[in-house]
Amino acid sequence: MADDKLRLAKAIEKKAIEEGFSSVGIAPATLGPKTQQRLQQWLADGCHGDMIWMANRSDERSDPMTLWPDVRSIIMLGMSYAPATDPFALEDISDHGRISVYAQGRDYHDVVKGALKRTARWLVETADCEVKVFVDTAPVMEKPLAEAAGLGWQGKHTNVVSRDHGSWLFLGAIYTTLDLQASTPGKDSCGSCSACQDICPTGAFPEPYKLDARACISYLTIEHKGPIPHKYRKEMGNHIYGCDDCLAVCPWNKFAQAGSANKAFLPRAELAAPALADILALDDAGFRQVFSGSPIKRSGRDRMVRNALIAAGNSGDIALIGPIQALLSDGDETIREAANWALDQLALAQP
Incomplete structure (x- = not known):
């Protein structure tokens, strides 16, 4: 039985890589009480700002079995979008806007979800199971699950950091009724580094591993409706959609190879330096x-x-x-x- 699970896990990894993913792991269909408490405290502190959906379905978010009672394992997949150019290149070119690396190519929702569906369809045909696929738009805690699946760890900037792909991974999840062998969880390797905390223009990190979205340039430029609060306007500089500062400064990015990025995320000329x-x-x-x-x-x-x-x-x-x-x-x-x-x-x- 253990050998069968191992063979299936290897086959899943092979198929996922064929579909464009660069990192694959399996997590149990549970999130520990520490993760659940962390989410509830974050919400209680109001750090989600106007993102009401974070609170409305927090029970499903903190417990995969509440979202889908039949789930037994969660296949977490990462797709690299490591940039070939310096994300800080436009920092001092004030008449041009800076667009976050992730948004300079094709919509990752479409790319990742397509690859997830193809991988999930193959899994159903191969192992006779039920599946559900998720990318970003469902109440799924992708980052803690990615850590549990061994894709990396949730860094001090709250995003996943990979030893192989740095801070440049899109995440997707396949919930399945299969009882799969879980991967070795990721281990926090941020150490004493505070680069991501120190560089944040608006001081959006009240403490390591905690982001106050209300002060985050990504939130302010993408999610926030209405006027930008005056106290953050100067610090925004020429960021016009998202912000990569805390991601781009991460020392683990030195291991990320732009050649491993999915070609769908290559920057379009009109979005690279508008x-x-x-x-x-x-x-x-x-x-x-x-x-x-x-x-x-x-x-x-x-x-x-x-x-x-x-x-x-x-x-x-x-x-x-x-x-x-x-x-x-x-x-x-x-x-x-x-x-x-x-x-x-x-x-x-x-x-």
């Missing part, structure tokens, strides 16, 4: 065209233009005054407010 003036000029139709097939499309034009206005206000570039002024009469109130703020900041920056 000019702020071009973003500010987008109407809804133009936004949909530029960001077609990108996860950015999910956030919508108004949020992206709002973010670009904050970056424009931080740029010190008077060439952006015209594009900003054109948005003073925009139909979205948040954009109008951000445009006024950006003009004020550019005026203050002039000698």
